[in-house]
Structure formats: structure tokens, C-alpha cells
Amino acid sequence: MISEGRVWTFGDEINTDLIIPGRYLDNYDPSHLAKHAMEGASREFAAGVRPGDIIVAGRNFGCGSSREQAVTALKSAGVSAVVAKSFARIFYRNAINLGMPVLESQEAQSSFSDGDRAVIDLDLGCLSSMDGLKKTYLKEVPPNAKKILASGGLVPYLRQKTDGQRKTQ
Amino acid sequence: MTRTDLEFKYSSSVELPLTGRTVAEKILGRAANTPEAKAGDVLEVEPDLVMSHENTFLVNKTLEELEIGKPWDPEKVVVVLDHRSPANSVQTAAVHSKIRELVRRMGISKFYDVGEGICHQLLVEQKLARPGQLVLGSDSHTTTIGAVGAFGAGIGATDMAGVWATGKTWLKVPETLRVTMSGHLQRAVFPKDIALYLISKLGPSGADYMCVEFDGIFLFDISISGRMVLCNMAAEMGAKAAIAPVDSTFGAWSPECAPENGRACVSDPDAKFRDSIELVAEDIRPMVAGPHKVEAGKSVDEFEDIHIDQAFIGSCTNGRLEDLIAASWVLKGNKVAQGCRLLVAPASRAVLNDALDMGVIQTILAAGGVILPPGCGPCLGAHEGVLGPGEVCISSSNRNFKGRMGSEEAEIYLASPATVAASAIEGKIADPRRWLKIDL
Numbered sequence: 175m176i177s178e179g180r181v182w183t184f185g186d187e188i189n190t191d192l193i194i195p196g197r198y199l200d201n202y203d204p205s206h207l208a209k210h211a212m213e214g215a216s217r218e219f220a221a222g223v224r225p226g227d228i229i230v231a232g233r234n235f236g237c238g239s240s241r242e243q244a245v246t247a248l249k250s251a252g253v254s255a256v257v258a259k260s261f262a263r264i265f266y267r268n269a270i271n272l273g274m275p276v277l278e279s280q281e282a283q284s285s286f287s288d289g290d291r292a293v294i295d296l297d298l299g300c301l302s303s304m305d306g307l308k309k310t311y312l313k314e315v316p317p318n319a320k321k322i323l324a325s326g327g328l329v330p331y332l333r334q335k336t337d338g339q340r341k342t343q
Numbered sequence: 344m345t346r347t348d349l350e351f352k353y354s355s356s357v358e359l360p361l362t363g364r365t366v367a368e369k370i371l372g373r374a375a376n377t378p379e380a381k382a383g384d385v386l387e388v389e390p391d392l393v394m395s396h397e398n399t400f401l402v403n404k405t406l407e408e409l410e411i412g413k414p415w416d417p418e419k420v421v422v423v424l425d426h427r428s429p430a431n432s433v434q435t436a437a438v439h440s441k442i443r444e445l446v447r448r449m450g451i452s453k454f455y456d457v458g459e460g461i462c463h464q465l466l467v468e469q470k471l472a473r474p475g476q477l478v479l480g481s482d483s484h485t486t487t488i489g490a491v492g493a494f495g496a497g498i499g500a501t502d503m504a505g506v507w508a509t510g511k512t513w514l515k516v517p518e519t520l521r522v523t524m525s526g527h528l529q530r531a532v533f534p535k536d537i538a539l540y541l542i543s544k545l546g547p548s549g550a551d552y553m554c555v556e557f558d559g560i561f562l563f564d565i566s567i568s569g570r571m572v573l574c575n576m577a578a579e580m581g582a583k584a585a586i587a588p589v590d591s592t593f594g595a596w597s598p599e600c601a602p603e604n605g606r607a608c609v610s611d612p613d614a615k616f617r618d619s620i621e622l623v624a625e626d627i628r629p630m631v632a633g634p635h636k637v638e639a640g641k642s643v644d645e646f647e648d649i650h651i652d653q654a655f656i657g658s659c660t661n662g663r664l665e666d667l668i669a670a671s672w673v674l675k676g677n678k679v680a681q682g683c684r685l686l687v688a689p690a691s692r693a694v695l696n697d698a699l700d701m702g703v704i705q706t707i708l709a710a711g712g713v714i715l716p717p718g719c720g721p722c723l724g725a726h727e728g729v730l731g732p733g734e735v736c737i738s739s740s741n742r743n744f745k746g747r748m749g750s751e752e753a754e755i756y757l758a759s760p761a762t763v764a765a766s767a768i769e770g771k772i773a774d775p776r777r778w779l780k781i782d783l
Contacts, residue, residue: 268499
């Protein structure tokens with residue numbers, strides 16, 4: 175699995191109210207959510223983000239509410255993966271369940287800059303710049319999360335499981 | 344049963360074999376039918392109860408994608424309309440209608456419509472969550488129900504749909520951070536102050552992925568309501584769950600729910616904890632945190648004289664009877680300052696009824712406060728007291744993140760209901776001890 179795009183860097187403690195404020199949550203349409211993605215943290219992000227772009231952030235990314243719309247907003251805005259020093263646990267689960275890779279790296283935030291063109295190779299477990307000058311290894315995704323991610327999220331994962339059960343019956 | 348009997352029944356002096364396990368290991372091990380489960384194990388668990396609010400709409404959408412008609416066990420499902428309740432917009436009204444239709448169709452009887460109260464409050468108050476249970480909720484403050492000895496963890500909507508579909512999900516057994524406290528609390532220091540103090544020491548990820556276990560003699564003086572505050576705010580340190588022991592206070596609160604074997608719901612004395620910290624009660628003052636960071640808590644005197652436009656008492660953190668009573672002590676015979684508004688949202692219909700019976704609501708109204716319907720109120724910035732640019736709010740809720748309650752240019756300070764009430768009277772952040780006539 176490969177993600178490719180430009181890097182958007184953010185700091186520590188990017189909470190779900192910054193990713194998608196509560197005042198936008200009465201409309202569940204993903205394209206509506208995308209228009210306000212990261213609104214509390216960056217004025218440029220929602221308008222400037224392109225499909226494939228990668229968020230690189232600090233500690234405790236996604237802390238706060240359990241709102242899954244935080245992941246939906248980023249994903250439908252085009253974000254292909256989030257790399258952070260650490261993730262809040264509910265955001266982490268939500269991202270895996272919606273098939274968006276979330277990867278831990280202690281170094282990425284300090285070595286990558288806004289606008290860097292970068293690529294994530296999930297099989298190799300690394301984030302590298304397209305010019306080959308920067309490279310950082312990513313912590314391995316736990317096996318159970320990896321399975322769900324490889325299926326594309328919890329829904330396809332459960333479908334595959336039930337289809338498999340039907341076949342064996 | 345007398346208090347002494349109950350103390351005996353739940354005290355650790357009861358002779359039971361020691362297994363070296365934390366309460367998190369016991370509860371998750373039982374829910375996974377893996378009694379030997381240890382911290383770090385990833386288990387497939389079957390929750391005893393699940394809860395969701397307006398995001399039931401998203402849960403159902405995913406369930407439809409999975410082509411599944413109803414939850415694995417509708418009796419184990421709780422649905423509460425509390426976040427935007429009554430509806431704040433046409434979209435929300437349509438979401439509420441859809442949820443009412445689906446709970447009828449699916450036979451979900453534990454459904455709480457507009458005005459019944461906040462999901463976490465109802466789980467405890469209606470005795471839906473019980474000691475030793477594993478409860479999953481699609482809300483981050485599901486940790487609150489640890490106050491009654493249940494392991495409550497928050498998950499997202501798709502995760503919840505997976506549980507509705509299969510009755511199961513995966514959970515990693517967390518390590519435990521044990522929190523105790525020595526000494527005696529000063530007067531007018533409330534559980535919220537303890538929580539803000541603890542978070543100021545540990546930081547917003549100080550309990551990441553852990554179970555925070557409150558333990559020790561200090562809990563003797565802390566009611567179920569106060570324990571809910573502590574467990575609720577553990578979410579702001581990144582905790583997966585928080586839990587308080589099922590002790591004599593619990594037994595007195597709900598003798599009918601007290602388990603036969605209280606030991607099943609507490610850690611063994613020889614359990615292995617990731618860490619233990621002991622707070623010193625005398626160090627804790629009435630606390631204020633903010634803006635933008637829950638961990639930015641300091642003694643109230645460091646914030647005095649900050650002008651406020653709005654004061655909010657309510658939320659799953661501090662909207663219970665005990666909280667409204669504390670506020671009424673401060674408000675009695677006083678008036679909310681000119682140019683300031685005091686909004687009060689009781690956590691449930693029962694809280695509102697009790698507060699009416701006790702004259703607490705009358706005191707709040709006489710002081711110039713506004714009573715909102717039971718529910719989440721303005722905490723999440725959806726309705727009923729949204730903040731405008733440049734406005735400042737002091738709130739008894741749990742998050743002061745930028746933009747949380749409305750404008751990104753507004754500021755939110757967190758405090759106990761007594762401190763919020765005192766601030767409403769003065770129109771600026773104020774020490775409640777002045778209004779409670781406590782000598783400093």
C-alpha cells in the first residue's frame with residue numbers, strides 16, 4: 175500500500191475540535207465535512223489539500239471527542255495518511271476502521287516540512303521524500319489493525335469475514 | 344444493611360484468593376472468556392452493554408452497508424438523544440426522526456428521547472451500567488461509568504456498527520495507573536478541582552491508553568456523583584477507561600446493584616500497576632483551567648479579575664444534583680452580574696425534578712440564571728449558548744479547546760460548579776470561598 179502527496183505539518187495535541195468543530199457536525203455529508211477539515215488549526219488546509227496529501231504531526235493527534243467525522247473530514251478532503259508522534263486511541267481506531275493509515279514516527283515531524291513531496295510505503299514501513307533526501311521509519315501497525323487496514327476498513331473486513339464464513343458453510 | 348455491614352462486605356479484609364490482577368484485567372478477561380488475560384493482551388470481547396447518542400445515525404448507516412437489519416442483541420443497546428436535543432437544525436431533526444424510527448423497528452427498548460438527559464448520566468442513574476460490566480459507548484466520556492465499577496470505553500461509530508453487527512470487538516487490555524490521595528480536602532474544593540489538579544500534573548496524554556484506577560481512603564468522602572466527575576475527566580488525560588472501587592459508598596447508593604463478590608470489581612492488592620501516584624489533598628485549591636488546554640489548571644486566584652460573558656453549569660462532568668446544590672449555596676440571595684449570563688443544564692430529568700423539589704432551581708432562577716433542558720447543552724458548541732467572537736465563558740464542562748463552544752475567537756475556562764456560580768455573580772472569574780463565607 176502506497177500513499178503519495180504533499181506534506182502538511184502540524185504541532186502537538188491537534189484535538190478533534192480543531193480537526194472538525196462541533197458546529198459543523200449536524201450535517202453528515204463527507205464533502206461538507208471536508209470543506210471544514212482542520213479549520214481550527216489551519217486556514218489554508220481545507221482549500222489547499224489535494225488527494226494523496228499526508229499530515230505529519232506531533233503528540234496525541236486526534237485527542238478529545240470520539241467523533242468519527244474527524245477522520246471522515248480528513249479522508250474526504252483527500253488525506254491519504256496521518257503520521258504523528260502518537261495518536262489518541264479513539265481517533266486511531268476510527269482511522270483504521272475507515273481505512274485511513276495512521277502511523278507513528280518520533281522523527282517525521284522534525285525532519286519534514288510543509289510542501290515536501292513524500293511517499294509512504296506501508297509494506298516497507300517508511301516515509302520518504304520524493305527527492306530521496308529525507309527518510310524516516312514508521313512504527314509497525316499492530317497485527318489486528320493491519321488486517322482491517324489491508325481490507326480497506328472495518329466494513330470490507332467484516333464483509334470478507336462473513337463471506338468467508340458463508341463459503342465454508 | 345448497616346454501613347458497617349457493607350464496609351465489611353466490600354472491604355479488602357474479606358479473605359479471597361489473590362490473583363495479582365487489576366480490575367481492568369478481570370473485567371476484560373471475563374468479557375473475552377479469557378480469565379488469565381493480562382495487560383497488553385489483545386482480546387476479542389463481548390460487551391455487556393453498548394450506548395450511542397445522535398451518532399446512532401452513523402452506526403445505522405454502516406450497519407446498512409453491512410446488510411444487517413438489527414443489533415446482535417437489542418436488549419444490550421442503549422440509545423440517547425442528548426447532544427443536540429431538542430434539535431438545533433432541520434438536519435438534526437431529520438437525524439432524530441430516523442433514530443426514533445430505527446429504535447422502534449429494531450426493538451431497542453432502552454431509548455431515551457429529547458429531555459431525558461445525558462447518556463453517561465442515564466447509564467448510571469437508571470442503573471443500566473452495573474459493577475464489573477464491560478460497557479462500550481460511541482462517546483469519549485464513556486469512562487464516566489467507572490464510578491459504578493464498570494469498565495467504560497469510548498469507540499467510534501463504525502466500531503459501534505461492528506459491535507451491533509457481531510456482538511464483539513477487539514480491545515487491548517490496558518495497563519493501570521493507580522491514583523490515591525492522602526490528607527483532607529480543604530473546604531470548597533470539589534471533585535472537579537481534584538480532576539483539574541490531577542490533569543495539570545499528568546498532562547493531556549498522561550494516562551494514554553491506560554485504565555485510571557481511583558483507590559484509597561479518600562474515596563470514602565466522595566459520592567458516586569463525585570466519582571463520576573473523576574472518571575469523566577480521566578478521558579482528558581487520554582485514559583481508555585477509569586474506575587472506582589465498588590465499596591460501601593456504592594453499596595449505600597444502590598444496595599440492589601451491589602455485587603455478591605465485590606472483589607471481582609476491584610484490583611487485587613498484589614496487582615501490577617504501570618504506575619501509582621498519590622495526591623496530597625491539602626495542596627488542592629479551587630482550580631481553573633484554560634483557555635484551550637485542559638491541563639492548564641491553576642489555583643483560582645491566578646485567574647481572578649478575568650471578565651466573563653457566560654457561565655455554564657452542566658454537562659456529563661458537572662450537571663448532577665450535587666453540582667446544582669453547590670452552585671445554589673453560592674447563588675443564594677445573590678444576583679448574576681449585569682452583562683453576564685448564567686446557563687444551567689441539569690444532567691437529566693431526574694436531576695431537574697430533584698433540584699426543583701429541593702428549591703435549588705428556584706434559587707438559580709431567583710439569581711437570574713437560565714435553566715436549559717436536560718442534555719449536553721452548550722458544551723459541544725452545537726446550540727443553547729454558542730459563544731461569539733471575543734466572548735469568554737467559564738464552564739463546568741470538560742473541554743476548553745479552541746472553537747469548542749462556538750467561535751474560535753472565544754475563550755473557555757473550566758472550573759467546578761461553585762467557582763462557575765461565583766464567577767457569574769461577579770462577572771469575572773471568582774473564588775467561590777468568598778461567597779461560601781469560608782475564611783482563606
